[in-house]
Amino acid sequence: MRRPKHRSIERLPKYRVTIYRRQPDYEWSTEPNMKAIFNSIDRLAKTGDLPDEELLALITTGDKEAVGRLSARAREVREKVYGRSVYIRGLIEFSSYCKNDCYYCGLRRSNRSAERYRLTPEDILSCCAQGFDLGFRTFVLQGGEDPFFIDERMTALVRQIKERFPECAVTLSLGERERESYQALFDAGADRYLLRHETADKEHYEKLHPAEMSYEHRMKCLRDLRGIGYQVGCGMMVGSPFQRPEHLLKDLRFLQSFRPEMVGIGPFIPQKDTPFGDRTSGGAGDTLLLLSIIRLLLPQVLLPATTALGTIDPMGREKGLQAGANVIMPNLSPVSVRKKYLLYDNKICTGEEAAECVQSLRDRVARAGYEIVVSRGDHPSRQ
Numbered sequence: 325m326r327r328p329k330h331r332s333i334e335r336l337p338k339y340r341v342t343i344y345r346r347q348p349d350y351e352w353s354t355e356p357n358m359k360a361i362f363n364s365i366d367r368l369a370k371t372g373d374l375p376d377e378e379l380l381a382l383i384t385t386g387d388k389e390a391v392g393r394l395s396a397r398a399r400e401v402r403e404k405v406y407g408r409s410v411y412i413r414g415l416i417e418f419s420s421y422c423k424n425d426c427y428y429c430g431l432r433r434s435n436r437s438a439e440r441y442r443l444t445p446e447d448i449l450s451c452c453a454q455g456f457d458l459g460f461r462t463f464v465l466q467g468g469e470d471p472f473f474i475d476e477r478m479t480a481l482v483r484q485i486k487e488r489f490p491e492c493a494v495t496l497s498l499g500e501r502e503r504e505s506y507q508a509l510f511d512a513g514a515d516r517y518l519l520r521h522e523t524a525d526k527e528h529y530e531k532l533h534p535a536e537m538s539y540e541h542r543m544k545c546l547r548d549l550r551g552i553g554y555q556v557g558c559g560m561m562v563g564s565p566f567q568r569p570e571h572l573l574k575d576l577r578f579l580q581s582f583r584p585e586m587v588g589i590g591p592f593i594p595q596k597d598t599p600f601g602d603r604t605s606g607g608a609g610d611t612l613l614l615l616s617i618i619r620l621l622l623p624q625v626l627l628p629a630t631t632a633l634g635t636i637d638p639m640g641r642e643k644g645l646q647a648g649a650n651v652i653m654p655n656l657s658p659v660s661v662r663k664k665y666l667l668y669d670n671k672i673c674t675g676e677e678a679a680e681c682v683q684s685l686r687d688r689v690a691r692a693g694y695e696i697v698v699s700r701g702d703h704p705s706r707q
């Protein structure tokens with residue numbers, strides 16, 4: 325593809341957006357003037373914002389030099405805020421039951437092939453104890469929307485963890501609940517809550533979820549969590565079915581206005597027993613690009629290099645750190661259940677992403693130029 329000749333920015337017309345086919349629902353790239361796009365990247369790094377048109381041009385750029393510059397700026401900003409520290413969170417996937425039927429998820433209730441399990445409070449506490457010894461100071465309790473875990477059970481569990489590990493943060497990722505429930509969990513000691521918004525476009529949301537789930541309720545949950553005082557995490561899949569660059573632009577605008585403390589993004593990866601089982605995965609490159617943009621839009625945000633990124637690219641998490649991420653979430657779940665928590669196919673669930681291999685993870689992170697630290701790793705606004 326021929327690159328247009330450089331022209332002065334003043335005389336530059338609007339960005340030219342060229343559409344080409346890449347995969348069924350997600351197929352754009354731009355071919356803008358490179359001088360202008362470098363200028364946009366530097367301005368984004370300096371001011372933390374860009375007009376829609378320029379942000380869209382960044383989201384869709386396929387130019388290696390532009391991506392490299394974006395990544396370098398994101399690293400600079402990340403290092404200014406967090407130095408070279410990488411925070412680790414011990415992920416405990418405690419229930420694979422879910423009452424919902426999201427079209428993209430292997431745990432959806434209609435998936436008869438999914439193996440279901442629930443960990444007992446004793447199992448969970450023993451995961452925490454193992455994690456504590458390995459240097460974890462945050463435990464992330466993640467599960468499907470499992471009606472078994474009513475407030476009484478969850479609050480008792482959170483209290484027990486906080487009593488036994490008072491210097492640790494507890495992050496919950498239990499999906500949508502009512503405000504009273506979030507409040508009760510917060511009062512029991514939970515510090516943070518992860519609830520991916522998945523897409524900030526209502527129409528797109530409705531293509532990813534059945535009619536019984538509502539975009540409005542998802543957004544209300546996020547507002548409730550924020551109002552209660554949690555450190556809140558949201559995020560979206562990259563390359564999900566029907567996603568277009570304008571949706572990602574809306575996601576970024578939503579993140580800017582909501583200002584979550586954490587943002588979790590990962591590539592969409594199909595799971596064969598779901599309605600989207602034959603769809604194409606999102607790209608590692610697109611995910612890395614968005615990590616860099618998010619770091620520049622929200623310099624202080626806690627940004628994980630996710631397991632999904634490590635699944636589609638064996639070096640995905642190291643690349644994520646170099647693109648501006650500063651968090652890794654190794655799996656602390658008992659080995660016997662790891663393969664059963666199959667949100668998507670081929671999820672990495674043994675090896676160096678596992679918490680017990682934390683020393684080899686430390687080495688890998690060190691080779692990428694960073695350092696795993698023993699810390700709760702709160703958002704700077706909460707330290």
Ligand code: SF4
Pocket residue numbers: 422423424425426429430431432433467468469499
């Ligand atoms: S994405 Fe979450 S809520 Fe939806 S089916 Fe999967 S576990 Fe359940």
